[in-house]
Amino acid sequence: MGRIGELDLPERLAPYAPAWATQLLFALFCATAGVVARVLVDLFAPGAGPFALGYPAVLVAALFGRWQAGALAALLVLAHTWYFLLPPVHSFYPKGPNDGSRLLVIVIAYLIMIAVAETFRRAVRRAAAERDRQIAERDLFLEEFDHRVKNNFALVAALLDMQRRRAGESETAEALASALARVESIARAHRHLYRGTAAPGEVDMAVYIRELCSALEEALFLRGAITLDCAADHAALPRDRAVSIGLVINELVTNAAKHAFGDRVDGSIKVAFEARAAGWRLIVADNGAGISPVAIAKRRGGGLGQRLIEGFVRQARGTIRTESGPEGTIVTVGLEA
Incomplete structure (x- = not known):
């Protein structure tokens, strides 16, 4: 009309x-x-x-x-x-x-x-x-801008990956690998700004989170006995919130893959993004051994990983709650509408 x-x-x-x-x-x-x-x-x-x-x-x-x-x-x-x-x-x-x-x-x-x-x-x-x-000119400009941004993300990721390979098996290599995963998570959210059914400037969280989980599964070698399951409801969120949620998932899944199972060769990590009446809820759960006392002490001391997670949760306008026991750990992030 x-x-x-x-x-x-x-x-x-x-x-x-x-x-x-x-x-x-x-x-x-x-x-x-x-x-x-x-x-x-x-x-x-x-x-x-x-x-x-x-x-x-x-x-x-x-x-x-x-x-x-x-x-x-x-x-x-x-x-x-x-x-x-x-x-x-x-x-x-x-x-x-x-x-x-x-x-x-x-x-x-x-x-x-x-x-x-x-x-x-x-x-x-x-x-x-x-x-x-004017719309055609704008679309052409956005396409060119998108292409340049993708190239920049690819360049940064390649540099980080090159430095990680040179660092060998040291803590520096681990830090560079974490930085590389964060850059790739942001780049993935950027790609979803220009495709899918979401409005311009928004990201379809169902597609974004499933793609992010697939990339994490490949990056963390979870194709063996340790599995990563992902379920996400459709929701169109602004890019900044989507990036923050993606980074929270990246940190929580990476931490679970590295620390939850110890010497075990089997296990599962589950990611769920659910739409609720008052907003959304993100759940990352594993069936590992739970959080060790050393890890709890680090959390209380404000380790880098925990500070990053809390910062990303604040950027996403959410609150975080962690429950842990012998049967595993469940992290719940409540997100307001």
């Missing part, structure tokens, strides 16, 4: 019928609608304003069928009024002494209406063409 003013029936139906046929049929439709309205009015007010209902018929025909359809609708409505409504009825002979001048005034009014409608229609078409041109 927002673009009804841009409707051009001859152009819209061009693949199915020539323009003249569309204009003819639409003029007949508008004239018939005017005649039907006239019949209904005559049931309550016979003969009142015999030419009045021709105005909307002519206006609609000219707006959506071009001036040719408007002129034909005007001719049909005038002929019907003159033949059927003005006494003596069923005759095209001259009517009363004043009807000729009245008919001339009505014709002039119809011509003015058709001219105004055609001018408006063309102005709308020019404005629509200019808008479409």
Whole structure:
């Protein structure tokens, strides 16, 4: 409905019928609608304003069928009024002494209406063409911007990966690997800004989180006995919140893969993103040995990993709760709407 003013029936139906046929049929439709309205009015007010209902018929025909359809609708409505409504009825002979001048005034009014409608229609078409041109330029700019950003992310990721490989098995390599995973998580959210069903500037969390889990599964070598299961409801969130949630998932899954299972060769990690009445809930759970006393002490001391998780949760406008025991650890992040 927002673009009804841009409707051009001859152009819209061009693949199915020539323009003249569309204009003819639409003029007949508008004239018939005017005649039907006239019949209904005559049931309550016979003969009142015999030419009045021709105005909307002519206006609609000219707006959506071009001036040719408007002129034909005007001719049909005038002929019907003159033949059927003005006494003596069923005759095209001259009517009363004043009807000729009245008919001339009505014709002039119809011509003015058709001219105004055609001018408006063309102005709308020019404005629509200019808008479409600007949108095309903007899309081209966004595509170029997206391409450059992707290249920059790829460059940063390649540099981090190269430094990680050179660092060997040291703590530096582990830190670089964590930084690389965070960069890739941000890059993945950026890619979802320009595709999918979410509105511009938003990320479809279901697709994003599933893709993130797949990448984490490959990066953390979880294809063996340790599995990573992911379930996510559809939700369109702004990019910044989506990135923060993705980074929280990245940190929690990485921590679980590295520390939850110890020497065990089997286990499972589950990620769930659920829509709730007051917002969303993110759950990352594992069936490992639980959080050790050493890890608890580090959390209380504000280790780097914990500070990062808490910072990302705040950026996502959420709260975090951790439950741990011999059967595993469950981290719940509540996110407000």
